[in-house]
Amino acid sequence: MLDTIDAANKLQQTIGRISNLPTPPLVFQQINRVINDPGTSAYDIAVILSEDPAMSVKILKLSNSAFYGLRHEVTSIKQAVVIMGMEAVRSMVLSTAVFDIFKKDTIDPEIQEEFWRHSLATATCMRMLVRSLSGTWIRKSDQAFSTGLLHDIGRLVMYSYLPDDYQAAKKLHETDAVPMLMAEETALGYTHSNVGALLAQKWGLPPQLEDAIEFHHYPHLSKDESSLAYMAHLADYIAHLTLDTEEELEKDPPHLDPVVLEELKIPEDRLKSYSDTLREEYTKAETFIQMATGM
Ligand SMILES: [Fe+2]
Numbered sequence: 001m002l003d004t005i006d007a008a009n010k011l012q013q014t015i016g017r018i019s020n021l022p023t024p025p026l027v028f029q030q031i032n033r034v035i036n037d038p039g040t041s042a043y044d045i046a047v048i049l050s051e052d053p054a055m056s057v058k059i060l061k062l063s064n065s066a067f068y069g070l071r072h073e074v075t076s077i078k079q080a081v082v083i084m085g086m087e088a089v090r091s092m093v094l095s096t097a098v099f100d101i102f103k104k105d106t107i108d109p110e111i112q113e114e115f116w117r118h119s120l121a122t123a124t125c126m127r128m129l130v131r132s133l134s135g136t137w138i139r140k141s142d143q144a145f146s147t148g149l150l151h152d153i154g155r156l157v158m159y160s161y162l163p164d165d166y167q168a169a170k171k172l173h174e175t176d177a178v179p180m181l182m183a184e185e186t187a188l189g190y191t192h193s194n195v196g197a198l199l200a201q202k203w204g205l206p207p208q209l210e211d212a213i214e215f216h217h218y219p220h221l222s223k224d225e226s227s228l229a230y231m232a233h234l235a236d237y238i239a240h241l242t243l244d245t246e247e248e249l250e251k252d253p254p255h256l257d258p259v260v261l262e263e264l265k266i267p268e269d270r271l272k273s274y275s276d277t278l279r280e281e282y283t284k285a286e287t288f289i290q291m292a293t294g295m
Protein backbone atom coordinates (compact mmCIF):
# COMPACT_ATOMS: atom_id res chain seq x y z
CA MET A 1 0.00 0.00 0.00
CA LEU A 2 1.29 3.42 -0.91
CA ASP A 3 1.32 5.34 2.31
CA THR A 4 4.32 7.62 2.12
CA ILE A 5 5.10 10.68 0.06
CA ASP A 6 8.30 8.97 -1.11
CA ALA A 7 6.36 6.03 -2.47
CA ALA A 8 3.88 8.32 -4.22
CA ASN A 9 6.74 10.24 -5.84
CA LYS A 10 8.41 7.04 -6.94
CA LEU A 11 5.17 5.90 -8.51
CA GLN A 12 4.83 9.16 -10.41
CA GLN A 13 8.39 8.81 -11.73
CA THR A 14 7.83 5.22 -12.78
CA ILE A 15 4.56 5.97 -14.47
CA GLY A 16 6.20 8.87 -16.25
CA ARG A 17 8.48 6.27 -17.82
CA ILE A 18 5.52 4.66 -19.56
CA SER A 19 5.37 7.33 -22.20
CA ASN A 20 3.92 5.07 -24.86
CA LEU A 21 0.96 3.73 -22.89
CA PRO A 22 -1.41 2.18 -25.43
CA THR A 23 -4.55 3.97 -26.60
CA PRO A 24 -7.84 2.17 -27.20
CA PRO A 25 -9.26 1.86 -30.74
CA LEU A 26 -11.58 4.48 -32.21
CA VAL A 27 -14.76 2.41 -31.85
CA PHE A 28 -14.13 2.13 -28.11
CA GLN A 29 -13.45 5.85 -27.75
CA GLN A 30 -16.67 6.71 -29.60
CA ILE A 31 -18.81 4.30 -27.59
CA ASN A 32 -17.24 5.39 -24.33
CA ARG A 33 -18.05 9.00 -25.17
CA VAL A 34 -21.71 8.56 -26.11
CA ILE A 35 -22.51 5.97 -23.44
CA ASN A 36 -21.98 8.53 -20.68
CA ASP A 37 -24.60 10.76 -22.28
CA PRO A 38 -28.05 9.91 -20.83
CA GLY A 39 -29.71 10.84 -24.13
CA THR A 40 -27.91 8.07 -26.03
CA SER A 41 -30.12 5.37 -27.56
CA ALA A 42 -29.43 1.81 -28.71
CA TYR A 43 -29.71 3.17 -32.25
CA ASP A 44 -26.75 5.58 -31.69
CA ILE A 45 -24.60 2.72 -30.40
CA ALA A 46 -25.64 0.50 -33.31
CA VAL A 47 -24.61 3.21 -35.79
CA ILE A 48 -21.12 3.43 -34.26
CA LEU A 49 -20.74 -0.35 -34.17
CA SER A 50 -21.80 -0.76 -37.78
CA GLU A 51 -18.70 1.25 -38.76
CA ASP A 52 -16.64 -1.65 -37.40
CA PRO A 53 -17.79 -4.87 -39.10
CA ALA A 54 -15.50 -7.19 -37.11
CA MET A 55 -16.85 -5.80 -33.85
CA SER A 56 -20.45 -6.01 -35.13
CA VAL A 57 -20.03 -9.71 -35.86
CA LYS A 58 -18.65 -10.32 -32.37
CA ILE A 59 -21.54 -8.47 -30.73
CA LEU A 60 -24.10 -10.44 -32.74
CA LYS A 61 -22.44 -13.76 -31.97
CA LEU A 62 -22.25 -12.95 -28.28
CA SER A 63 -25.90 -11.94 -28.05
CA ASN A 64 -26.82 -15.30 -29.63
CA SER A 65 -24.49 -17.30 -27.37
CA ALA A 66 -25.09 -19.34 -24.22
CA PHE A 67 -23.91 -16.31 -22.22
CA TYR A 68 -27.35 -14.74 -22.74
CA GLY A 69 -29.26 -17.97 -23.30
CA LEU A 70 -32.03 -16.46 -25.49
CA ARG A 71 -34.66 -18.53 -27.29
CA HIS A 72 -34.91 -16.36 -30.40
CA GLU A 73 -32.14 -15.48 -32.77
CA VAL A 74 -30.91 -11.89 -32.62
CA THR A 75 -30.42 -10.67 -36.17
CA SER A 76 -29.65 -6.94 -35.95
CA ILE A 77 -27.04 -4.94 -34.08
CA LYS A 78 -29.66 -2.62 -32.68
CA GLN A 79 -31.62 -5.58 -31.29
CA ALA A 80 -28.36 -6.97 -29.83
CA VAL A 81 -27.61 -3.65 -28.09
CA VAL A 82 -31.13 -3.56 -26.61
CA ILE A 83 -30.82 -7.13 -25.34
CA MET A 84 -27.27 -6.94 -24.01
CA GLY A 85 -27.52 -3.43 -22.64
CA MET A 86 -25.14 -0.59 -23.44
CA GLU A 87 -22.73 -1.34 -20.59
CA ALA A 88 -22.37 -4.95 -21.76
CA VAL A 89 -21.54 -3.66 -25.22
CA ARG A 90 -18.90 -1.42 -23.67
CA SER A 91 -17.49 -4.44 -21.74
CA MET A 92 -17.30 -6.40 -24.94
CA VAL A 93 -15.64 -3.63 -26.96
CA LEU A 94 -13.30 -2.95 -24.06
CA SER A 95 -12.16 -6.54 -23.63
CA THR A 96 -11.66 -6.91 -27.38
CA ALA A 97 -9.55 -3.75 -27.35
CA VAL A 98 -7.50 -4.90 -24.37
CA PHE A 99 -6.92 -8.26 -25.92
CA ASP A 100 -5.87 -6.81 -29.28
CA ILE A 101 -3.44 -4.42 -27.63
CA PHE A 102 -1.81 -6.96 -25.34
CA LYS A 103 -1.91 -9.91 -27.69
CA LYS A 104 1.69 -9.57 -28.57
CA ASP A 105 4.08 -12.35 -29.31
CA THR A 106 6.18 -10.92 -26.52
CA ILE A 107 3.65 -11.92 -23.87
CA ASP A 108 4.10 -15.45 -22.67
CA PRO A 109 0.95 -17.43 -23.74
CA GLU A 110 0.83 -19.00 -20.29
CA ILE A 111 0.62 -15.55 -18.68
CA GLN A 112 -2.10 -14.49 -21.12
CA GLU A 113 -4.11 -17.63 -20.48
CA GLU A 114 -3.77 -17.25 -16.71
CA PHE A 115 -4.67 -13.54 -16.91
CA TRP A 116 -7.87 -14.09 -18.92
CA ARG A 117 -8.97 -17.10 -16.88
CA HIS A 118 -8.63 -15.19 -13.60
CA SER A 119 -10.11 -11.96 -15.04
CA LEU A 120 -13.11 -13.74 -16.51
CA ALA A 121 -13.68 -15.71 -13.29
CA THR A 122 -13.59 -12.46 -11.30
CA ALA A 123 -15.97 -10.77 -13.78
CA THR A 124 -18.41 -13.70 -13.61
CA CYS A 125 -18.27 -13.60 -9.85
CA MET A 126 -18.94 -9.84 -9.88
CA ARG A 127 -22.04 -10.43 -12.00
CA MET A 128 -23.17 -13.12 -9.58
CA LEU A 129 -22.61 -10.87 -6.53
CA VAL A 130 -24.59 -8.02 -8.10
CA ARG A 131 -27.52 -10.37 -8.67
CA SER A 132 -27.51 -11.69 -5.14
CA LEU A 133 -26.98 -8.42 -3.30
CA SER A 134 -29.39 -5.56 -2.96
CA GLY A 135 -28.36 -1.95 -2.63
CA THR A 136 -27.54 1.13 -4.60
CA TRP A 137 -24.86 -0.66 -6.62
CA ILE A 138 -27.44 -2.99 -8.19
CA ARG A 139 -27.75 -0.78 -11.28
CA LYS A 140 -24.04 -1.04 -11.98
CA SER A 141 -24.13 -4.72 -12.85
CA ASP A 142 -22.37 -4.49 -16.19
CA GLN A 143 -19.87 -2.03 -14.87
CA ALA A 144 -19.20 -4.74 -12.30
CA PHE A 145 -18.44 -7.20 -15.09
CA SER A 146 -15.96 -4.76 -16.70
CA THR A 147 -14.35 -4.18 -13.31
CA GLY A 148 -13.79 -7.90 -12.92
CA LEU A 149 -12.31 -8.17 -16.39
CA LEU A 150 -9.94 -5.27 -15.87
CA HIS A 151 -9.08 -5.32 -12.16
CA ASP A 152 -5.60 -6.79 -12.78
CA ILE A 153 -4.94 -5.08 -16.13
CA GLY A 154 -1.98 -3.31 -14.49
CA ARG A 155 -0.14 -6.65 -14.47
CA LEU A 156 -0.28 -6.87 -18.28
CA VAL A 157 0.76 -3.22 -18.58
CA MET A 158 3.74 -3.86 -16.29
CA TYR A 159 4.68 -7.00 -18.14
CA SER A 160 4.68 -5.15 -21.48
CA TYR A 161 5.78 -1.64 -20.55
CA LEU A 162 7.78 -1.99 -17.33
CA PRO A 163 9.45 -5.36 -17.89
CA ASP A 164 12.38 -4.74 -15.51
CA ASP A 165 10.06 -3.80 -12.67
CA TYR A 166 7.83 -6.77 -13.41
CA GLN A 167 10.77 -9.17 -13.34
CA ALA A 168 12.18 -7.66 -10.12
CA ALA A 169 8.87 -8.26 -8.33
CA LYS A 170 8.51 -11.72 -9.79
CA LYS A 171 12.01 -12.65 -8.68
CA LEU A 172 11.27 -11.60 -5.11
CA HIS A 173 7.96 -13.48 -5.25
CA GLU A 174 9.68 -16.66 -6.37
CA THR A 175 12.92 -16.63 -4.41
CA ASP A 176 11.57 -15.39 -1.08
CA ALA A 177 8.12 -16.98 -1.42
CA VAL A 178 6.50 -13.58 -0.87
CA PRO A 179 2.94 -13.08 -2.24
CA MET A 180 3.08 -11.24 -5.59
CA LEU A 181 1.26 -8.14 -4.29
CA MET A 182 3.69 -7.79 -1.40
CA ALA A 183 6.63 -8.41 -3.74
CA GLU A 184 5.48 -5.48 -5.92
CA GLU A 185 5.17 -3.23 -2.88
CA THR A 186 8.55 -4.24 -1.49
CA ALA A 187 10.55 -4.29 -4.71
CA LEU A 188 8.90 -1.37 -6.51
CA GLY A 189 6.97 0.77 -4.02
CA TYR A 190 3.87 0.58 -6.21
CA THR A 191 1.54 -2.18 -7.39
CA HIS A 192 -0.35 -3.37 -10.47
CA SER A 193 -3.44 -1.68 -8.97
CA ASN A 194 -1.82 1.77 -9.31
CA VAL A 195 -0.75 1.07 -12.87
CA GLY A 196 -4.20 -0.30 -13.79
CA ALA A 197 -5.91 2.78 -12.38
CA LEU A 198 -3.62 4.97 -14.47
CA LEU A 199 -4.60 3.12 -17.64
CA ALA A 200 -8.30 3.43 -16.70
CA GLN A 201 -7.84 7.16 -16.22
CA LYS A 202 -6.01 7.56 -19.50
CA TRP A 203 -8.70 5.61 -21.33
CA GLY A 204 -11.48 7.74 -19.80
CA LEU A 205 -13.21 4.81 -18.09
CA PRO A 206 -15.92 5.64 -15.52
CA PRO A 207 -14.48 6.91 -12.20
CA GLN A 208 -16.08 4.04 -10.21
CA LEU A 209 -14.26 1.54 -12.39
CA GLU A 210 -10.96 3.37 -11.98
CA ASP A 211 -11.48 3.49 -8.19
CA ALA A 212 -12.31 -0.23 -7.98
CA ILE A 213 -9.20 -1.13 -10.00
CA GLU A 214 -7.02 1.03 -7.78
CA PHE A 215 -8.39 -0.28 -4.47
CA HIS A 216 -9.35 -3.89 -5.17
CA HIS A 217 -6.68 -5.07 -2.73
CA TYR A 218 -7.39 -2.34 -0.15
CA PRO A 219 -11.13 -1.65 -0.53
CA HIS A 220 -11.37 0.31 2.72
CA LEU A 221 -9.33 3.06 0.99
CA SER A 222 -11.88 3.38 -1.82
CA LYS A 223 -13.21 6.89 -2.33
CA ASP A 224 -16.35 5.74 -4.12
CA GLU A 225 -19.71 5.01 -2.51
CA SER A 226 -20.77 2.22 -4.83
CA SER A 227 -18.95 -0.62 -2.99
CA LEU A 228 -17.53 -1.72 -6.34
CA ALA A 229 -14.02 -1.98 -4.85
CA TYR A 230 -15.35 -4.19 -2.02
CA MET A 231 -17.09 -6.41 -4.53
CA ALA A 232 -13.95 -6.59 -6.65
CA HIS A 233 -11.94 -7.66 -3.60
CA LEU A 234 -14.42 -10.41 -2.74
CA ALA A 235 -14.85 -11.57 -6.35
CA ASP A 236 -11.05 -11.70 -6.78
CA TYR A 237 -10.78 -13.85 -3.64
CA ILE A 238 -13.57 -16.26 -4.66
CA ALA A 239 -12.20 -16.50 -8.22
CA HIS A 240 -8.76 -17.49 -6.90
CA LEU A 241 -10.19 -20.04 -4.47
CA THR A 242 -12.45 -21.59 -7.09
CA LEU A 243 -10.32 -21.69 -10.23
CA ASP A 244 -6.64 -21.52 -9.25
CA THR A 245 -4.62 -24.70 -9.37
CA GLU A 246 -3.30 -26.17 -6.11
CA GLU A 247 0.18 -25.04 -7.03
CA GLU A 248 -1.02 -21.46 -7.62
CA LEU A 249 -2.91 -21.44 -4.32
CA GLU A 250 0.16 -22.60 -2.48
CA LYS A 251 2.46 -20.05 -4.13
CA ASP A 252 0.07 -17.14 -3.71
CA PRO A 253 -2.64 -17.81 -1.11
CA PRO A 254 -5.60 -15.44 -1.68
CA HIS A 255 -6.38 -12.97 1.08
CA LEU A 256 -9.84 -11.87 2.18
CA ASP A 257 -10.19 -8.68 4.19
CA PRO A 258 -13.02 -9.48 6.67
CA VAL A 259 -14.21 -5.88 6.50
CA VAL A 260 -15.58 -6.69 3.01
CA LEU A 261 -18.13 -9.21 4.29
CA GLU A 262 -19.25 -6.67 6.84
CA GLU A 263 -19.60 -3.91 4.23
CA LEU A 264 -21.53 -6.12 1.81
CA LYS A 265 -23.50 -7.80 4.65
CA ILE A 266 -22.58 -11.29 3.53
CA PRO A 267 -22.40 -14.11 6.11
CA GLU A 268 -19.14 -16.05 5.85
CA ASP A 269 -20.91 -19.38 5.35
CA ARG A 270 -22.34 -18.13 2.05
CA LEU A 271 -18.90 -18.09 0.40
CA LYS A 272 -19.02 -21.81 -0.33
CA SER A 273 -22.25 -21.46 -2.33
CA TYR A 274 -20.80 -18.50 -4.27
CA SER A 275 -17.85 -20.65 -5.18
CA ASP A 276 -20.13 -23.52 -6.32
CA THR A 277 -22.22 -21.17 -8.48
CA LEU A 278 -19.10 -19.61 -9.98
CA ARG A 279 -17.89 -23.03 -11.08
CA GLU A 280 -21.18 -23.55 -12.99
CA GLU A 281 -21.43 -20.02 -14.41
CA TYR A 282 -17.82 -19.85 -15.51
CA THR A 283 -18.29 -22.33 -18.36
CA LYS A 284 -21.10 -20.22 -19.83
CA ALA A 285 -19.07 -17.05 -19.43
CA GLU A 286 -16.15 -18.49 -21.37
CA THR A 287 -18.13 -17.63 -24.50
CA PHE A 288 -17.61 -13.96 -23.67
CA ILE A 289 -13.84 -14.25 -23.81
CA GLN A 290 -13.92 -16.53 -26.83
CA MET A 291 -15.96 -13.96 -28.73
CA ALA A 292 -13.87 -11.03 -27.58
CA THR A 293 -10.50 -12.61 -28.09
CA GLY A 294 -10.95 -15.44 -30.53
CA MET A 295 -9.04 -17.64 -28.02
FE1 LIG B 1 -4.94 -7.69 -8.16
Ligand SMILES: [Fe+2]
Pocket: 118, 122, 151, 152, 236
Ligand atom coordinates in the same frame (compact mmCIF):
# COMPACT_ATOMS: atom_id res chain seq x y z
FE1 LIG C 1 -7.00 -10.53 -9.25
